[in-house]
Amino acid sequence: MAAQTAADHLNQTSLLRFIAVLALVLAAHATLLPGWELAVIVAVLAWRAAAARHQWPLPHWSLRTAITLAVFAGVYFSFGQRINGQEPGTALICLMAALKLLEMRSRRDVMVTVFLMYFILLTHFLFSQEIWTILYLFACALAITALLVDVNHAGEPLPLRAAFGVGSRMVAYAVPLMLIFFVLFPRIPGPLWGLPSDAGGSTSGISDEMSPGDISKLVNSEEVAFRVQFFGAVPRARELYWRGPVMSHFDGRAWSQGPSGYADLKVQAALIGKPYSYEITLEPHPGRWLFALDLPDPRSTGLPRGSSVSATFQLLSLGIVRQRTVYQLQSYPQYHAEVELNPYTRRENLRLPRNYNPRAVALAKGWRAQGLDDLGIVNAVLNRFRSENYVYTREPPKLGRNSVDEFLFDTREGFCEHYAAAFSFLMRAADIPARVVAGYQGAELNDVGDYYVVRQSNAHAWTEVWLPEQGWVRVDPTSAVAPDRVESSQGAIAERQGAFSLARMQYWAEARWDWANQQWNRWVLGFGPELQQDLMRALGIVDWGQMVLLLTVLVVGVLGMVSLTLLRQFAPARNHDQALRLWRKSARWLNRHGVVQRPHEGPSDFVARLEREQPELAPTMRRVLRAYLQLRYLEEPAPALHEELAAAVGELKITGAMS
């Protein structure tokens, strides 16, 4: 049997509904697509709707081919002469879905385009997975399902209510299955075949090269860099330095990571005292570093798979942090790092480009000549910053070739990167190994969830100098210039507490929203192989086999319930006719006593015969008959009549039993 199911013609109502659903699915991509593409899509949708209304003919295949090639070329050139990659791929799919409208005539075409719409929905999640997207997911899934229901109904279009009714019921039944699969389906750590170069949403963050002005640009953004939850003691503000790239190479203009940034040199570090224990949820950023408090303990459990601590004590992940990463670790605020300095490292951290910044070199050499030791020189520089009219500003004047000289002697205005760069330069000129460290400083408390938020506005640069017998010591020149920058960087709540209520409410709302986002990020978006394993261990399931077994059992169970519910809905309606049921009851009782209502006899005839043959039952049966006829045929059903009939039947049993 291969009969086609329905006349394939697509009627106008179904087509307009399809256009509406397509518009809904494409709407979320509106900000992503180039302007011309958006215009093309809107034009095509509008034209098709009008064509359906006015019965215009659809374009010829040559015109369609021309349009397709034109938009293909448009995408190719809009995205930098390529079509592979997340963004151009998404743009192409959206265009294909819209252009399919130009040749859509039958129901079969709609069903094919439904696939495209589901894919477009998927691509949306590659760019953004915020909390509201789950509502969007359900709304679109419901709309597309209702559309499919409508399309599969041949003939007249289904009333909207019926289509949505069926669609929403199906989606509702599918949600428990979705949750079960989401939790129990084995998660294989990706990526399976690699990611395109522009995968993930756009991210910003600290780069591994620092020129004057880089950090000050970054500080403008309030985007969250990562969130921290401390287990136990919370560090003081001046201990909240989050280590990022360590830059030892200065080429006269910018600082960048030297070769030892990624090398696996074995370095010694003695970690002293009590560690801080914490968990970080790191947002994606275009680098490999996993931020950690100085100095991270490489033996910590809870570090991501494949991560390592480099020779410059940076915590690095296996690849670029493309997705949100959660990790737990300990850090020791007191340490002796690399007390025995490798001569290669020493040379690297003393290197300065020739013929740059002569005045700074002279200043440093001058201090040496005065007989100051390393610590003395450090303090000399800090004193200079503190006392000689240096200004800490986000928008300092531009510097020329000898940037350190101009900053130190002429402009005396700079941001953290200027101070850190100048300090390191002076240290190296004075023969003290020094390097610049970039990262974040401080954290903002969110007391709703008892965690701290570190934003891009917390980006900072400081230095590390190597002192004999102490190893690498952190020196933050900014603390000499603008000490409150460091001290008050923690708990912005303090300044907001005294403010008036509007700011308070705003903070309250923002804090709760951030907490909600954090929970969403942590438990739903961060649900990967590690979290799944933790959950399974908590439930007492040790291996994959058991998990898959549990999955199967639950799925089969839910499907069984769904099946039962559906079959009960499709089963014959129960007999609501009370009157008939009571009459049948009385007839059955009479049957047992040998009196049978013949098939051709109606109730009245039956009772008439009864009066002839069994007069003793007659009065009661007459009563039953009267009540039955009234209830069933004559009157509106009233409870009184029901009771009358029930009483009469009851009486029948009593009289019958007695006789």
Add this chain to the structure above:
Amino acid sequence: MRLWLLAKILLHPLRFVQDRIDAWVMRRVKRLPGPIVITRNRVYILPTRFGYAFAAMALVMLMGSMNYSNSMGFMLTFLLGGLGLVCMHYTHGNLAFVQLRPGRAKPVFAGEIAHFEVQVENPAPRPRYSLALAWPRDTSPVLAADVEGENAALMRIALPAAQRGWLKASVFSVSTEFPLGLFHAWTWAELDMACLVYPKPAPPGRLPPPASGASGLHSSGKSGQDEFAGLRAYQRGDALKSIHWKSLPKLQAPMIKQFTELLDLEFWLDWALLPDLDTEARLSQLTRWALDAELQGRNYGLRLPGLTIAPHHGEHHQQECLKALALYGQA
């Protein structure tokens, strides 16, 4: 032979499986007169081509979500998977508990199309959508109908009637793909329905026999149109041809012309009048004459070997004659 079978399995797996199921089922279908209830275990269900594509799409989405470690992607994929599974149960339930009752089938002539009416009853309170009836191995598009809750719908299936006699409705399928078109649920039923097929009327041209008297073969010789015997009042059912128009303006009431030979109005359609034709041709010709006679309003009788029907006219008489012609020689 085996190679052909292998090719069939690979190229049309769905149809192959379906054919196997159908062969198994058809052996077990019983021809029943009364209401056939489609019970749960009589509904067979397979994915459609679209259903396989849907599963493939969900798989690709799953791979993509795993590659990008995208939680919302997983959610979408699993939602679609769940939808597919739920759809299977929904499509199955859409067909379960449906009752089929035979309806009428109006008699047709050979060469025309017989329409069998089937009453599809939905005993549940929830309406069922897009139920379709079809003959086996029939690729022509069929129309689907909805059945409201606790209601019945009359559906028709068409079958070309080639030969005269009783055309028995064979096994037919009741199927649905609602709601999402992912699965195809169907079942086979055989209702005891038959349609009477009259012989195909011969093309006009051969004249009917001249009017004959009650004696049969012998004609009276008179044409029956000559002797005018008077007028009588018009009665409903009289042919318009026999109205006396000339008297109408004067009398203000239509009058019928009467002729002396009342017997001339009636004539016999006689089997023996066509010795040069074979059985089927004779029946065709007799059918044509019967139809023409009915149109002309004449009384006509039918004389077949073993059966005589007295002259009369009217719809009931026509049906009787046609039925006799259709069933001639058949039990």
